[in-house]
Amino acid sequence: MEPLRVVTGIVAPLNRPNVDTDQIVPKQFLKRIERTGYGPAAFYDWRYLEDGSDNPEFVLNKPAYRGASILVTGKNFGCGSSREHAPWALLEYGFRVIIAPSFADIFNNNCLQNGILTITLPEEQVQELIRLAEEQPGMKLTVDLEQQEIRGDGIQIPFEVDEFKRFRLLNGLDDIGLTLQHEDAIAAYEQRRPEYLTYGK
Amino acid sequence: MAPKTMFEKIWDAHVVYEEPGKPTLIYVDLHLTHEVTSPQAFEGLRLAGRRVRRPDLTIATVDHAIPTWSRDLPVTDPIAATQLATLAANAREFGITFYDIRSPHQGIVHVIGPQLGYTQPGKVIVCGDSHTSTHGAFGAFALGIGTSEVEHVLATQTLPMMKPKTMEVRVEGTLPPGVTAKDIILGIIGRIGTAGGTGYVIEYTGEAIRSLSMEGRMTVCNMSIEAGARAGMIAPDETTFAYLRGRPHAPQGADFEKAVAAWRTLPSDPGAVYDRTVVIRADELEPYVTWGTNPGMVAPISGRVPQLDEFEPGPDRQSAERALEYMGLKPGTPIREIPIDRVFIGSCTNSRIEDLRAAAAIVRGHKVNPKVRAMVVPGSTGVKLQAEAEGLDQIFLDAGFEWREAGCSMCLGMNPDILAPGERCASTSNRNFEGRQGKGGRTHLVSPQMAAAAALAGHFVDVRELTKER
Numbered sequence A: 001m002e003p004l005r006v007v008t009g010i011v012a013p014l015n016r017p018n019v020d021t022d023q024i025v026p027k028q029f030l031k032r033i034e035r036t037g038y039g040p041a042a043f044y045d046w047r048y049l050e051d052g053s054d055n056p057e058f059v060l061n062k063p064a065y066r067g068a069s070i071l072v073t074g075k076n077f078g079c080g081s082s083r084e085h086a087p088w089a090l091l092e093y094g095f096r097v098i099i100a101p102s103f104a105d106i107f108n109n110n111c112l113q114n115g116i117l118t119i120t121l122p123e124e125q126v127q128e129l130i131r132l133a134e135e136q137p138g139m140k141l142t143v144d145l146e147q148q149e150i151r152g153d154g155i156q157i158p159f160e161v162d163e164f165k166r167f168r169l170l171n172g173l174d175d176i177g178l179t180l181q182h183e184d185a186i187a188a189y190e191q192r193r194p195e196y197l198t199y200g201k
Numbered sequence B: 001m002a003p004k005t006m007f008e009k010i011w012d013a014h015v016v017y018e019e020p021g022k023p024t025l026i027y028v029d030l031h032l033t034h035e036v037t038s039p040q041a042f043e044g045l046r047l048a049g050r051r052v053r054r055p056d057l058t059i060a061t062v063d064h065a066i067p068t069w070s071r072d073l074p075v076t077d078p079i080a081a082t083q084l085a086t087l088a089a090n091a092r093e094f095g096i097t098f099y100d101i102r103s104p105h106q107g108i109v110h111v112i113g114p115q116l117g118y119t120q121p122g123k124v125i126v127c128g129d130s131h132t133s134t135h136g137a138f139g140a141f142a143l144g145i146g147t148s149e150v151e152h153v154l155a156t157q158t159l160p161m162m163k164p165k166t167m168e169v170r171v172e173g174t175l176p177p178g179v180t181a182k183d184i185i186l187g188i189i190g191r192i193g194t195a196g197g198t199g200y201v202i203e204y205t206g207e208a209i210r211s212l213s214m215e216g217r218m219t220v221c222n223m224s225i226e227a228g229a230r231a232g233m234i235a236p237d238e239t240t241f242a243y244l245r246g247r248p249h250a251p252q253g254a255d256f257e258k259a260v261a262a263w264r265t266l267p268s269d270p271g272a273v274y275d276r277t278v279v280i281r282a283d284e285l286e287p288y289v290t291w292g293t294n295p296g297m298v299a300p301i302s303g304r305v306p307q308l309d310e311f312e313p314g315p316d317r318q319s320a321e322r323a324l325e326y327m328g329l330k331p332g333t334p335i336r337e338i339p340i341d342r343v344f345i346g347s348c349t350n351s352r353i354e355d356l357r358a359a360a361a362i363v364r365g366h367k368v369n370p371k372v373r374a375m376v377v378p379g380s381t382g383v384k385l386q387a388e389a390e391g392l393d394q395i396f397l398d399a400g401f402e403w404r405e406a407g408c409s410m411c412l413g414m415n416p417d418i419l420a421p422g423e424r425c426a427s428t429s430n431r432n433f434e435g436r437q438g439k440g441g442r443t444h445l446v447s448p449q450m451a452a453a454a455a456l457a458g459h460f461v462d463v464r465e466l467t468k469e470r
């Protein structure tokens, strides 16, 4: 996983609440056995027309938003299934930072596992960013995880992020490696595991 | 000692390691895997030269992508076939019990776990599938995880987690006739919203919950995730113990009695404090039908498709507007007048034997409306065999339903069972998202009884009136 310290990039606005993981990656793309190749599937049903060409109506297809690395969107983003294909697709599409009033739990975890920074801001602030990104297509922002601050032309917004999440993203640390440092504790737990949990096979 | 909630007891009993400010390492008692969310996890293990720490606590089956037509036919979709072969190879390589497509124990993970007795009170259960919350019906802490976490559990048998908050959802009083477990949970989501449970583990309590069968409790816990919750749970009691006794992977003989004694200590202590409590009166619940594109967009069968001005201006109204457009519905339309093209009885929410019995009781001696194509997909091969032994398959077939092999099927349409654009379906599954059952398909979530009744009538009907008339 790539460390994430400072991201400067185009801000793409997706002004919808409750964008679910079926929208982020429809199921027909879940049959692959690899972790890669999902970028073209991101927002598939909204993004393409019947004939497979780009849907000019879909906001992320507007030329000014091409190459965006920061997504600003509505509340409860990523609700629905546990498919990690959703953050895989968003990452491959180019997003490293997602800003929303709230995120679904499993999706939020999955983003962290893949080096995507999710930032929760109050609804009004998010709406303001969406408005700016819509009015000035191609607008860039800098998201600074070290300083915990979003910066841009006349914009300076501090954000909160869990200390351990920040540490992991800054260092690009893989969870399994961290946990295996506690292998002794796991073995010790296996010795004291409540007996009733070990009956039955 | 301070009184504890059931969740806190289970959490405390599973702490492997903790350090202030960091996620707690929690031990996992049961890890269920399936073909869609596991290949990349096994691949990760292989690349890192890691093994599965506890193959004895891990089981695998195929459910999501498999066809549900005859098991004698080959899987024709080459990509799905690769996924199935990959899981089989991974199970062999890492020494995991695998119920393959021809096993009598095959089925949707959340149906076979309980059915085979793997799911037990007090356990921490995970699976790379959001509806893992189903298993909480037994008084377990069961949660869905992503593929990186699947890999983590395979390698370490633990999961780092921030402790979620607790929410009690108390359903007081007795359930009116015709109102099912599905209606309880749709009613709850309609009230608290699809993000109402975010960050919480919900414990369902109250008389109406206590009176549910295990199947009904599983239906309620199954859809906890649709309220955004990390997990849902219900305290184990005599109903739970009776269900588990004698199941192949449940404790046997004297161990069973010892286990029951331990399970009895799990329910929340009197005076235990939840971070939030929601109280719902059972007698205010009705059979529900969703009208929109998330499970919180729900109306009683006696109601109407809402008017836009019933929503706050802003994101909620926009979202309702989009939903109505997608669903092809006019505000104010009585729910009963919504015609349907398809009926799907199945999914980990409502495909257990009791669900099929309830639907068959409505269908018996009647015919599916000629405009409707209806299908029943049992949740597991075990459920299918039992239903056939009880003659339920014949009731459905005589009425004109298709009777399928077990799998997820049209719940998510990863196999060939999908809706055509614009088709409208009464479905017993759990998600009515845009395109969930096929691009452009329109899903209305209902109970098995309501789905069965809609199949006969060709539009939604109030099952309460149906049972009165007959």
Ligand code: SF4
Pocket: B063, B064, B108, B109, B110, B129, B131, B347, B348, B349, B407, B408, B411, B412, B429, B430
């Ligand atoms: S039946 Fe539907 S919700 Fe349940 S596990 Fe299968 S796809 Fe997921």
